[in-house]
Amino acid sequence: MRDTICAISTPPGIGGIAVLRVSGPDAVNIVAKILYPPVKAEKFKPNTLFHSFIKDPDKDEILDEAVISFMKAPHSYTGEDVVEISVHGGRLVPKLILELLIKQGARLAEPGEFTKRAFLNGKLDLIQARSVLDLIEARSRRGVRIALEKLRGKLSRRLEELRDKLLYLLKEIEARVEFEEDVPPLDETKLKEELIYVKNLIDKYVEEGERGALYFEGIEIAIVGKPNVGKSTLFNKLLRYERAIVTPYAGTTRDVISEEIIIEGVPVKLHDTAGIRETRELIESIGIERAKRVATSAHLVLFVIDASQEIDEDDINLWNLLEGERILVLNKIDLGIKVDLSKLKNADRFKTYLISCITGEGLEELETGIKEDIHQNVEVGGEFALSQRERALLLEAGQEIASAIQGLGGIPLDLISFHVSMSLRKLNEIFGIENIPEEILNSIFKDFCIGK
Ligand SMILES: Nc1nc2c(ncn2[C@@H]2O[C@H](COP(=O)(O)OP(=O)(O)O)[C@@H](O)[C@H]2O)c(=O)[nH]1
Numbered sequence: 001m002r003d004t005i006c007a008i009s010t011p012p013g014i015g016g017i018a019v020l021r022v023s024g025p026d027a028v029n030i031v032a033k034i035l036y037p038p039v040k041a042e043k044f045k046p047n048t049l050f051h052s053f054i055k056d057p058d059k060d061e062i063l064d065e066a067v068i069s070f071m072k073a074p075h076s077y078t079g080e081d082v083v084e085i086s087v088h089g090g091r092l093v094p095k096l097i098l099e100l101l102i103k104q105g106a107r108l109a110e111p112g113e114f115t116k117r118a119f120l121n122g123k124l125d126l127i128q129a130r131s132v133l134d135l136i137e138a139r140s141r142r143g144v145r146i147a148l149e150k151l152r153g154k155l156s157r158r159l160e161e162l163r164d165k166l167l168y169l170l171k172e173i174e175a176r177v178e179f180e181e182d183v184p185p186l187d188e189t190k191l192k193e194e195l196i197y198v199k200n201l202i203d204k205y206v207e208e209g210e211r212g213a214l215y216f217e218g219i220e221i222a223i224v225g226k227p228n229v230g231k232s233t234l235f236n237k238l239l240r241y242e243r244a245i246v247t248p249y250a251g252t253t254r255d256v257i258s259e260e261i262i263i264e265g266v267p268v269k270l271h272d273t274a275g276i277r278e279t280r281e282l283i284e285s286i287g288i289e290r291a292k293r294v295a296t297s298a299h300l301v302l303f304v305i306d307a308s309q310e311i312d313e314d315d316i317n318l319w320n321l322l323e324g325e326r327i328l329v330l331n332k333i334d335l336g337i338k339v340d341l342s343k344l345k346n347a348d349r350f351k352t353y354l355i356s357c358i359t360g361e362g363l364e365e366l367e368t369g370i371k372e373d374i375h376q377n378v379e380v381g382g383e384f385a386l387s388q389r390e391r392a393l394l395l396e397a398g399q400e401i402a403s404a405i406q407g408l409g410g411i412p413l414d415l416i417s418f419h420v421s422m423s424l425r426k427l428n429e430i431f432g433i434e435n436i437p438e439e440i441l442n443s444i445f446k447d448f449c450i451g452k
């Protein structure tokens with residue numbers, strides 16, 4: 001039998017109300033003990049509210065006025081008896097009530113423990129449980145939609161279809177391994193086709209799930225260029241406030257400054273970097289190292305050049321240092337245009353924008369270009385998001401199927417069967433059907449807040 005847990009489910013601080021949640025077999029008894037005037041357990045009717053006062057049974061002092069609701073097992077979030085106590089939101093009172101609950105025998109819940117119980121009691125599969133976190137953390141409407149669909153089982157249903165298919169194939173193969181004489185021989189061509197079908201579907205889901213995940217994990221954009229070309233000015237323009245210090249002196253930005261903005265529903269971490277050039281100064285050179293790192297790991301680089309100057313060694317060296325996607329930004333066109341892009345290798349492969357951060361010319365077009373690029377990255381149609389754990393397991397499931405396909409015709413049938421069953425196991429792990437070790441379970445729920 002599980003114990004009874006409690007937590008404050010609303011965020012800390014001052015608010016209209018605060019909600020304390022109690023879940024477990026003793027929820028009603030424990031809460032009843034701190035109500036005043038005293039109530040019997042019968043007072044708690046499923047799915048109804050009643051008004052009461054909260055009082056420490058050992059003291060003669062009312063703590064607050066409250067509304068109590070009761071959801072009876074299994075018809076509650078956790079699948080257990082759940083009592084929720086709404087009190088006045090404040091700095092101290094909810095904490096005092098929480099202490100009372102603990103004194104009466106409830107245990108303070110761990111982060112995500114309510115949701116973990118929902119999973120353990122079969123109210124949610126592990127995919128849905130994880131989507132609760134996505135929903136809480138969603139920073140855009142699109143993110144909310146993706147998380148909600150996942151919570152309602154959209155992804156679970158798709159993966160279930162995969163599982164059913166694999167289960168069917170596994171039975172087909174196993175029948176040949178076990179009762180070779182009694183069943184018609186295996187049509188290997190057909191089996192291969194079906195395995196390829198499954199493999200392609202898995203690949204598609206991994207890719208789609210990765211794109212969808214960008215709505216939660218976000219993407220990174222780094223502004224890169226030699227000193228004094230206007231990186232910090234552009235950074236501030238894109239943020240729409242003066243975050244980075246701008247001066248006419250080269251080497252002003254010595255570290256990477258990062259801020260998050262939402263573009264097209266996608267959280268974008270924008271990095272302003274130290275101008276990259278040869279330098280003897282220690283602080284500046286550490287900043288430059290960081291800038292290089294950020295530029296390498298970013299999804300997109302905005303490469304800024306001073307359009308009013310000729311391209312020099314510093315621009316060229318830096319350009320050659322980069323590998324990934326980038327957008328070329330020719331800034332300061334209000335001072336005239338002198339650049340000759342042919343000095344930059346393969347510059348014509350990338351989108352180029354002429355702008356002036358001072359007059360604002362071209363900025364809108366640049367922003368549209370950035371949006372387009374983000375769209376390409378997350379691509380409309382990223383219909384669901386996979387967490388890193390889900391992605392890793394799905395990839396492994398796919399690898400097992402690939403091994404089965406490769407082995408067909410060459411290796412014994414029971415080995416093929418082994419790969420297919422391993423793949424099935426990985427899928428089951430995603431759902432949480434396979435026995436999952438306590439540490440892994442805890443690591444899944446540890447990112448949740450207390451009270452969820
Ligand atoms: N004329 C002109 N000056 C600019 C423009 N953008 C930035 N600057 C100036 O260039 C200098 C360096 O800008 P800053 O953003 O600090 O460059 P960073 O070193 O690349 O971060 C500052 O004096 C800015 O005001 C522009 O579009 N036109």
Ligand SMILES: [Mg+2]
Binds near residue numbers: 231245252253273275
């Ligand atoms: Mg700067």
